[in-house]
Amino acid sequence: MYDHYCLGYYDAFPPKSTNVAIETRENRKVVVVTKDVAAGEVIYKENPVVSALDADLQGSGKHCAHCFRIIQSPMSIELSEEFNPLSSTFCSKACLVANQSQSHNLLFTTESPLPAEISATPVTPTAIEARHKAQEKFIEYIKKEGRAAPILVARFIARQVALETSKMVEGGKKTTEKSDFTDAEGGEYLLADHIERLRYLEVKPPAEELPLLVEILQTALPGLEQFVTDERHATLLGKMAYNAYGVSFGGGRDDKPEPTTRPEDVEKTRTPYGTARQIGSAFYTLSSYLTHSCEPSARPSFSSGTTELHLIANRDLKKGDELTVAFVDVTKHEDESAVECRRRRRIELARGWRFACGCARCEEEGKELTPEEHKEQAGEEKDGSKVEASMSRFEEGEKNDQVE
Numbered sequence: 229m230y231d232h233y234c235l236g237y238y239d240a241f242p243p244k245s246t247n248v249a250i251e252t253r254e255n256r257k258v259v260v261v262t263k264d265v266a267a268g269e270v271i272y273k274e275n276p277v278v279s280a281l282d283a284d285l286q287g288s289g290k291h292c293a294h295c296f297r298i299i300q301s302p303m304s305i306e307l308s309e310e311f312n313p314l315s316s317t318f319c320s321k322a323c324l325v326a327n328q329s330q331s332h333n334l335l336f337t338t339e340s341p342l343p344a345e346i347s348a349t350p351v352t353p354t355a356i357e358a359r360h361k362a363q364e365k366f367i368e369y370i371k372k373e374g375r376a377a378p379i380l381v382a383r384f385i386a387r388q389v390a391l392e393t394s395k396m397v398e399g400g401k402k403t404t405e406k407s408d409f410t411d412a413e414g415g416e417y418l419l420a421d422h423i424e425r426l427r428y429l430e431v432k433p434p435a436e437e438l439p440l441l442v443e444i445l446q447t448a449l450p451g452l453e454q455f456v457t458d459e460r461h462a463t464l465l466g467k468m469a470y471n472a473y474g475v476s477f478g479g480g481r482d483d484k485p486e487p488t489t490r491p492e493d494v495e496k497t498r499t500p501y502g503t504a505r506q507i508g509s510a511f512y513t514l515s516s517y518l519t520h521s522c523e524p525s526a527r528p529s530f531s532s533g534t535t536e537l538h539l540i541a542n543r544d545l546k547k548g549d550e551l552t553v554a555f556v557d558v559t560k561h562e563d564e565s566a567v568e569c570r571r572r573r574r575i576e577l578a579r580g581w582r583f584a585c586g587c588a589r590c591e592e593e594g595k596e597l598t599p600e601e602h603k604e605q606a607g608e609e610k611d612g613s614k615v616e617a618s619m620s621r622f623e624e625g626e627k628n629d630q631v632e
């Protein structure tokens with residue numbers, strides 16, 4: 229990588245107020261605390277860039293489509309039927325407005341994607357009709373798919389457009405669209421700068437997906453489709469797959485429908501409570517840098533009852549200590565042995581993130597395995613990470629550093 233460029237970025241990101249810094253240790257980026265922290269303390273709080281409720285909760289009226297807050301019925305706000313293809317409900321006017329300006333207007337309405345100050349071009353009825361058609365096709369697709377990734381990617385691109393067009397208005401000084409996610413200090417960096425440094429999985433998107441997105445952007449404003457090329461679309465999907473967190477309240481829910489796809493095809497998110505217990509997925513600029521450990525030094529918590537992630541210390545930490553979280557449920561269940569627990573979590577990690585865990589707990593517990601068990605587990609992990617030959621883990625600049 230280019231040293232002075234990176235140095236500049238990681239000086240400004242994350243902001244000092246988060247109490248953490250990103251450092252390179254043993255050739256990988258890790259998050260470290262910049263002060264002593266006591267067990268149970270909140271290290272930082274972070275809002276997501278984009279989020280998506282689980283498919284069964286979209287349109288259910290149970291959670292705010294923007295912040296995931298549980299809806300108290302008299303408070304709910306709905307959009308007019310015409311502009312509410314996902315039947316979204318919102319907990320407050322603020323969430324509704326944020327959702328509209330961040331992504332809804334571009335993806336699901338025929339309003340101009342440009343701020344009023346610079347959208348002088350008159351729009352023809354034919355153009356509006358084309359835009360409407362493109363949106364309908366995309367909505368049909370995401371409903372059929374039931375996956376979070378295409379929604380996260382579409383919202384990410386829409387948010388990028390919203391942030392960059394609002395910078396045009398303000399002459400590059402300030403954004404009218406508030407960046408509530410963790411941004412670099414000084415505001416010199418774009419959303420693209422944040423995401424380009426993150427790890428991703430190499431994925432092969434369904435062939436029909438990109439043309440649908442391109443059509444939405446192109447009909448909204450010719451030229452916008454430049455935001456998604458084939459390569460960029462695949463990379464964005466891979467970034468969401470690798471980095472998104474599962475949001476759950478109070479340890480998670482029990483009523484999520486059983487997945488109908490093969491276990492290896494089920495979407496996975498980072499959550500110590502298990503993706504099967506989450507209510508939705510969310511993507512964060514800073515927390516994406518947290519690495520996995522089966523004995524994590526910290527945990528994500530959503531104790532404000534929204535997508536705001538609170539990172540909590542699991543033990544007393546000294547300045548400079550590395551922060552890790554569990555991407556999967558690493559607790560030993562009552563009905564399993566230590567060996568079975570090790571095997572379960574390592575298969576999940578291999579399936580979801582394509583790496584063989586090298587944490588101290590895995591190493592220690594690995595010593596108790598017989599040579600046969602070792603061979604068997606390694607084989608299963610390999611199978612897990614090879615279910616789709618096209619999928620592998622990527623880090624910008626360096627390839628597959630933890631994959632065997």
Ligand SMILES: [Zn+2]
Nearest residue numbers: 292295319323
């Ligand atoms: Zn809300």
Ligand SMILES: [Zn+2]
Nearest residue numbers: 522585587590
């Ligand atoms: Zn481990």
